[in-house]
Amino acid sequence: MRLTVIGTGYLGATHAACMAELGHEVLGVDVDPDKVAALRAGRVPFHEPGLPGLIAKHTASGRLRFTTDYAEAGAFGEVHFVCVGTPQRSGSEGADLTYVDAAFAAIAGHAAPGALLVGKSTVPVGTAGRLAAALDAEVAWNPEFLREGFAVEDTLRPDRLVFGVGSARAESILRAVYAPVLAAGAPLVVADFPTAELVKTAANAFLATKISFINAMAEVCEAAGGDVGVLAEAIGYDDRIGRKFLRAGVGFGGGCLPKDIRAFAHRADELGVSLAFLREVDAINLRRRDKVVALARELCGGAVQGARVAVLGAAFKPDSDDIRDSPALDVAARLRLEGADVTVYDPEALDNARKAFPLLGYALSAEEALRGADLVLHLTEWPQFREIDPERAATLVGRPRIVDGRGALDADRWTAAGWHFRALGRPAPAGERPATGLPGEEKRRP
Numbered sequence: 001m002r003l004t005v006i007g008t009g010y011l012g013a014t015h016a017a018c019m020a021e022l023g024h025e026v027l028g029v030d031v032d033p034d035k036v037a038a039l040r041a042g043r044v045p046f047h048e049p050g051l052p053g054l055i056a057k058h059t060a061s062g063r064l065r066f067t068t069d070y071a072e073a074g075a076f077g078e079v080h081f082v083c084v085g086t087p088q089r090s091g092s093e094g095a096d097l098t099y100v101d102a103a104f105a106a107i108a109g110h111a112a113p114g115a116l117l118v119g120k121s122t123v124p125v126g127t128a129g130r131l132a133a134a135l136d137a138e139v140a141w142n143p144e145f146l147r148e149g150f151a152v153e154d155t156l157r158p159d160r161l162v163f164g165v166g167s168a169r170a171e172s173i174l175r176a177v178y179a180p181v182l183a184a185g186a187p188l189v190v191a192d193f194p195t196a197e198l199v200k201t202a203a204n205a206f207l208a209t210k211i212s213f214i215n216a217m218a219e220v221c222e223a224a225g226g227d228v229g230v231l232a233e234a235i236g237y238d239d240r241i242g243r244k245f246l247r248a249g250v251g252f253g254g255g256c257l258p259k260d261i262r263a264f265a266h267r268a269d270e271l272g273v274s275l276a277f278l279r280e281v282d283a284i285n286l287r288r289r290d291k292v293v294a295l296a297r298e299l300c301g302g303a304v305q306g307a308r309v310a311v312l313g314a315a316f317k318p319d320s321d322d323i324r325d326s327p328a329l330d331v332a333a334r335l336r337l338e339g340a341d342v343t344v345y346d347p348e349a350l351d352n353a354r355k356a357f358p359l360l361g362y363a364l365s366a367e368e369a370l371r372g373a374d375l376v377l378h379l380t381e382w383p384q385f386r387e388i389d390p391e392r393a394a395t396l397v398g399r400p401r402i403v404d405g406r407g408a409l410d411a412d413r414w415t416a417a418g419w420h421f422r423a424l425g426r427p428a429p430a431g432e433r434p435a436t437g438l439p440g441e442e443k444r445r446p
């Protein structure tokens with residue numbers, strides 16, 4: 001089939017490349033000529049494992065092309081996928097639909113008779129119905145559930161497909177688009193517009209709630225002397241709860257969960273339904289960042305002013321260079337504001353971090369960041385940070401003090417190597433003594 005994919009950001013570029021991989025002829029459309037030029041040359045402007053290879057393969061085969069021209073897109077496509085962003089509106093919790101509305105209006109103005117316009121962007125419930133009523137074209141909604149870092153895999157082998165359709169014809173067109181995925185056994189849920197839109201927001205709200213639930217338990221563990229890691233393991237053995245998304249730590253960030261739960265609560269208010277608990281989910285999440293800042297102060301003897309702080313991680317999660325609403329950079333920037341001398345290292349996100357936070361210091365390796373540090377903060381769970389040898393690390397820093405903001409490091413190993421070790425929701429390891437940071441405190445060596 002001939003498909004267009006409008007918006008070639010993170011979602012659109014992945015969708016376009018994966019649709020070409022499924023055997024379709026695909027035209028990616030973007031209003032940004034620089035993005036289009038980069039993609040034409042096979043350059044992917046963000047880090048996503050497997051995607052550059054797919055784009056190179058299908059731009060070379062001619063099955064995947066890119067353009068800025070909506071007239072060309074309209075003449076080409078039988079199905080048009082809209083994959084533009086829905087950021088949080090400035091000064092409001094609600095979603096900004098400017099790009100979605102503009103993309104639908106632009107393609108509807110050029111689409112051939114009978115073409116299907118399919119929204120993939122995450123939108124407030126009611127958007128598909130509004131667009132269908134306003135436009136002279138058939139609309140469908142097909143939400144995506146891809147995770148950054150696994151975007152290609154999640155698109156080619158999704159755990160489910162959801163088609164929000166208003167006619168049997170739209171359903172059969174979407175079935176044809178995804179025929180190989182369906183043949184491979186992916187479950188399909190066919191729904192009306194509001195349900196399809198809500199599946200996406202409900203899924204993200206559930207995931208965010210699960211993370212904030214375990215982080216609230218971390219707060220209770222901190223107050224009561226429990227260990228949230230052990231607690232999560234024990235409750236996770238219950239199949240009804242499950243172990244996924246129960247990693248307590250500095251919380252969720254990124255371009256989806258934070259803004260999606262806010263937009264959902266806002267939209268529910270408009271509909272006269274209270275989803276106030278989502279505001280608490282948001283508040284718990286942000287409190288974990290406060291807690292890391294408080295622990296940093298505590299380990300530095302009350303204030304971080306003048307302390308050299310090494311921050312391991314800048315991306316909002318590993319396997320990504322995405323720094324949108326990154327807990328790691330939020331904490332780093334706050335410590336910098338409190339007078340700390342902050343040096344950040346991340347395997348993939350340094351360029352993005354530098355542009356967004358030019359006043360922070362940056363290192364080109366974890367070792368360089370650690371050198372001379374008075375405090376180390378582990379804030380993005382890259383596998384390579386788990387492999388750092390605490391004994392060697394202790395020889396690099398000025399003072400061996402670390403906060404594990406992801407609950408991923410081996411507390412006993414770090415403590416045995418002489419480190420003052422703190423993790424969120426977990427008691428200080430046995431034998432650990434609180435660092436005072438006061439003048440006269442001896443630097444400890446293993």
Ligand code: UDX
Nearest residue numbers: 144145146147148245246247251252253254256316317
């Ligand atoms: C999320 C959804 O998972 C995806 O289905 C949706 O399409 C887009 O939003 P993504 O933003 O890529 O995907 O990240 P995800 O893997 O869900 O992680 C979100 C955040 O939660 C990260 O900051 C991660 O570090 C954090 N997290 C995740 C935890 O703090 N604890 C956990 O147990 C799991």
